[in-house]
Amino acid sequence: MKGDSSHLPRSVIGRLTKYLALVQDLCGEGVEWVSSHEIADSLGLTSSTVRQDLSHLDFSGISKRGYKAAGLREALVQELGADTTWSVVVVGAGNLGRALALHEEFARRGFNIRGIFDSDSRKIGRRVGALTVRSMRDLPNAVRRTKAEIGILAVPPSAAQGVADLLIASGIKGVLNLALTHITAPKRVTVIDARIVASLLELSHAIRTAQAE
Amino acid sequence: MKGDSSHLPRSVIGRLTKYLALVQDLCGEGVEWVSSHEIADSLGLTSSTVRQDLSHLDFSGISKRGYKAAGLREALVQELGADTTWSVVVVGAGNLGRALALHEEFARRGFNIRGIFDSDSRKIGRRVGALTVRSMRDLPNAVRRTKAEIGILAVPPSAAQGVADLLIASGIKGVLNLALTHITAPKRVTVIDARIVASLLELSHAIRTAQAE
DNA sequence: TAGATTGTTAATCGATTAACAATC
DNA sequence: TAGATTGTTAATCGATTAACAATC
Numbered sequence: 001m002k003g004d005s006s007h008l009p010r011s012v013i014g015r016l017t018k019y020l021a022l023v024q025d026l027c028g029e030g031v032e033w034v035s036s037h038e039i040a041d042s043l044g045l046t047s048s049t050v051r052q053d054l055s056h057l058d059f060s061g062i063s064k065r066g067y068k069a070a071g072l073r074e075a076l077v078q079e080l081g082a083d084t085t086w087s088v089v090v091v092g093a094g095n096l097g098r099a100l101a102l103h104e105e106f107a108r109r110g111f112n113i114r115g116i117f118d119s120d121s122r123k124i125g126r127r128v129g130a131l132t133v134r135s136m137r138d139l140p141n142a143v144r145r146t147k148a149e150i151g152i153l154a155v156p157p158s159a160a161q162g163v164a165d166l167l168i169a170s171g172i173k174g175v176l177n178l179a180l181t182h183i184t185a186p187k188r189v190t191v192i193d194a195r196i197v198a199s200l201l202e203l204s205h206a207i208r209t210a211q212a213e
Numbered sequence: 214m215k216g217d218s219s220h221l222p223r224s225v226i227g228r229l230t231k232y233l234a235l236v237q238d239l240c241g242e243g244v245e246w247v248s249s250h251e252i253a254d255s256l257g258l259t260s261s262t263v264r265q266d267l268s269h270l271d272f273s274g275i276s277k278r279g280y281k282a283a284g285l286r287e288a289l290v291q292e293l294g295a296d297t298t299w300s301v302v303v304v305g306a307g308n309l310g311r312a313l314a315l316h317e318e319f320a321r322r323g324f325n326i327r328g329i330f331d332s333d334s335r336k337i338g339r340r341v342g343a344l345t346v347r348s349m350r351d352l353p354n355a356v357r358r359t360k361a362e363i364g365i366l367a368v369p370p371s372a373a374q375g376v377a378d379l380l381i382a383s384g385i386k387g388v389l390n391l392a393l394t395h396i397t398a399p400k401r402v403t404v405i406d407a408r409i410v411a412s413l414l415e416l417s418h419a420i421r422t423a424q425a426e
Numbered sequence: 427t428a429g430a431t432t433g434t435t436a437a438t439c440g441a442t443t444a445a446c447a448a449t450c
Numbered sequence: 451t452a453g454a455t456t457g458t459t460a461a462t463c464g465a466t467t468a469a470c471a472a473t474c
Contacts, residue, residue: 099312190419
C-alpha cells in the first residue's frame with residue numbers, strides 16, 4: 001500500500017491532521033525520532049492504528065528506532081497537501097466570517113483569504129484587515145479571477161445552500177460549511193461541515209449522560 | 214432499545230444534531246410529518262440508518278405516515294439536551310474568541326457566554342459585546358461563580374493544554390477545543406475538537422486527490 | 427383492503443486492534 | 451547478539467445497510 005495516496009478513508013485523513021500537528025510540535029522541540037507508541041500515547045490511540053495509518057504514506061519507519069520526525073512531517077505535509085497554497089473566499093461578514101478572514105493560523109498554513117463577501121449593504125465596503133467586504137454580485141467574478149479553490153460559508157443557515165450553489169457555479173472546488181445545515185453539492189465538490197454548534201450540542205449530550213451515571 | 218438514552222455512539226450523536234437542525238427547519242415551514250426516506254434524502258444517508266438512529270429516541274414513528282415533525286423535534290431536543298441552558302466561558306480574546314463570544318447562534322441555542330479571558334494584558338479590559346475581557350487569574354473563580362459547565366478554547370496551540378488543565382481544575386465539565394492540538398483530560402471531562410484548521414487540511418487533501426483522478 | 431412505512435433482526439461492510447514475522 | 455519496533459496479515463469489533471414482518 002506504500003504511497004498509494006488516493007482513496008484514504010476520511011477517518012484516516014482526520015488522524016493524519018493530528019499526526020501532522022503533533023510531529024510539527026515535536027520537530028519544533030528538536031525531537032529526532034518518534035515511535036508509533038509515543039504517537040499513540042500522545043493522541044489517545046493504539047500503536048496499531050498509528051502504524052496502519054502511517055503505512056499509507058510514502059515514507060517508512062525503521063525497526064527499533066521508529067519514524068524520523070522530520071521525514072514523517074514531510075510525508076504528512078505531502079499527503080495532506082499542506083505544502084500547497086490555496087486561494088480562499090469567505091462568504092458572510094458577520095462576527096464569525098470576519099474572525100476567520102483575520103485568523104492568522106489560516107494564512108500560516110497556506111490558506112490565503114482573497115476576499116470576503118456579504119449580501120448586507122450596510123456591511124459592504126467595511127474593512128476587514130487588508131480586505132474590503134464586497135457585494136455578493138462580485139462573488140462569481142472574484143472566484144474566477146483569484147482562482148479560489150475553497151469557499152468558507154459563514155452565513156445564516158437559510159442562505160447556506162444558495163451561496164454554496166453560487167460558489168459551485170463559479171468553479172469552487174471545496175466548501176467549508178460553518179452553518180448547522182446540510183448542503184448538497186455535486187460529487188466533484190467536497191463539502192466539509194465545521195460543526196461548531198453541533199459540537200456544542202454533542203458536549204451538551206455528553207455532559208448530561210455523564211451526570212446521569 | 215427505546216429510550217435507552219445513554220451510551221449512544223458518537224457517530225449517532227453526530228447525526229442526531231443534523232436531524233434536529235433539519236426537523237427544526239421543517240417545523241418552521243409548517244411540515245407536519247416526515248419519513249425516514251425524506252430525512253435520508255435531505256441529508257445524504259440511507260433510510261435504514263435514519264430509522265436505526267431514531268429508534269434510540271424515546272419517541273416512535275407511525276407506520277405509513279412517518280414521524281410527526283414536532284414530536285421528533287422534541288425528542289431530539291430532549292436527547293441532545295438542547296432544552297438546557299449552559300454557562301460557557303471563552304478563553305482567548307483573539308479574533309476567533311471574540312467572534313465566538315459574540316456569535317448569536319450560541320445564545321439562541323442556550324449556550325450563554327458568561328465570560329471571556331485572556332493572558333495578554335493589552336487585551337484585558339476591552340469590551341466584547343456586553344462582556345469585558347478579564348485576566349486569566351480571574352478564570353477559576355469566574356468558572357465557579359457562574360457555574361460554567363463548558364469552556365471554549367480559542368488560544369494558541371502551545372497554551373491549549375495549560376488552559377484546559379486550569380479549566381478542569383476549576384470544575385468545568387466539557388471543553389470545545391479550537392486549537393489544532395490534542396488535549397488530554399480525565400474521563401469525566403469531555404473534550405471535543407472543533408477542527409477548523411484540520412477541516413481545511415481535509416479539504417486540501419480531497420481537492421488534490423480529486424484533481425489527480 | 428392494499429400500500430406504505432416503521433422497528434428490528436440479520437447480513438454486510440469497513441475500521442480498529444491484536445499478533446507476529448521481518449528487521450535494524 | 452538480543453531487544454525493540456516496524457509493516458502487514460488475520461481477527462475482532464462496531465457501524466451501516468438490507469430485508470422483512472408488524473402495523474397503521
